[in-house]
Amino acid sequence: xxxxxxxxxxxxxxxxxxxxxxxxxxxxxxxxxxxxxxxxxxxxxxxxxxxxxxxxxxxxxxxxxxxxxxxxxxxxxxxxxxxxxxxxxxxxxxxxxxxxxxxxxxxxxxxxxxx
Amino acid sequence: xxxxxxxxxxxxxxxxxxxxxxxxxxxxxxxxxxxxxxxxxxxxxxxxxxxxxxxxxxxxxxxxxxxxxxxxxxxxxxxxxxxxxxxxxxxxxxxxxxxxxxxxxxxxxxxxxxxx
Numbered sequence: 001x002x003x004x005x006x007x008x009x010x011x012x013x014x015x016x017x018x019x020x021x022x023x024x025x026x027x028x029x030x031x032x033x034x035x036x037x038x039x040x041x042x043x044x045x046x047x048x049x050x051x052x053x054x055x056x057x058x059x060x061x062x063x064x065x066x067x068x069x070x071x072x073x074x075x076x077x078x079x080x081x082x083x084x085x086x087x088x089x090x091x092x093x094x095x096x097x098x099x100x101x102x103x104x105x106x107x108x109x110x111x112x113x114x115x
Numbered sequence: 116x117x118x119x120x121x122x123x124x125x126x127x128x129x130x131x132x133x134x135x136x137x138x139x140x141x142x143x144x145x146x147x148x149x150x151x152x153x154x155x156x157x158x159x160x161x162x163x164x165x166x167x168x169x170x171x172x173x174x175x176x177x178x179x180x181x182x183x184x185x186x187x188x189x190x191x192x193x194x195x196x197x198x199x200x201x202x203x204x205x206x207x208x209x210x211x212x213x214x215x216x217x218x219x220x221x222x223x224x225x226x227x228x229x230x231x
Contacts, residue, residue, distance in 0.1 A: 009155065043121075
């Protein structure tokens with residue numbers, strides 16, 4: 001069975017500081033991995049995804065994530081936080097050989113940006 | 116604007132009411148989904164439709180009844196709900212007819228449901 005754990009339900013950083021949102025997964029097969037962002041009063045939007053190939057994945061809005069198989073991690077980073085990055089971020093994992101019903105989302109991390 | 120529109124944005128209903136949530140996608144996608152988002156919990160997949168056929172029912176109580184009359188519209192009919200059903204209900208769509216875990220999901224803004 002697959003699962004995903006997001007460490008820290010709330011992260012607060014200063015504007016211009018490094019953003020690091022942690023995601024660890026459990027999977028018996030090489031997974032697909034996703035980060036979604038949810039801005040207030042909106043649905044989720046895909047930030048980036050890893051399927052195969054290069055382990056460092058670049059997404060929208062300057063975010064990137066690195067798939068580290070040895071650490072079963074897919075942490076999300078951004079070098080310099082902007083006020084507009086304040087949102088809830090969801091990590092998700094799926095089994096490539098299964099259906100979309102097996103996309104498992106984490107509980108989310110709320111990112112706050114201090115001026 | 117993601118191309119997935121949900122109405123209403125907010126809904127308050129009593130436990131004996133019957134109401135429906137509506138989702139419409141303008142993207143030409145073949146798969147549509149209902150998710151439930153409760154505070155501090157992971158998103159819960161409720162139903163998946165592919166080409167108007169239900170392909171997944173994730174052990175959802177029968178007081179939730181989905182309907183997919185065509186590939187652009189998805190409904191969630193609600194009756195005799197419980198207060199614990201209060202949550203944000205999100206609709207999503209994806210391009211493929213075979214529902215793949217590789218595909219990007221396009222989400223609507225959700226319906227915030229409160230059951231009194």
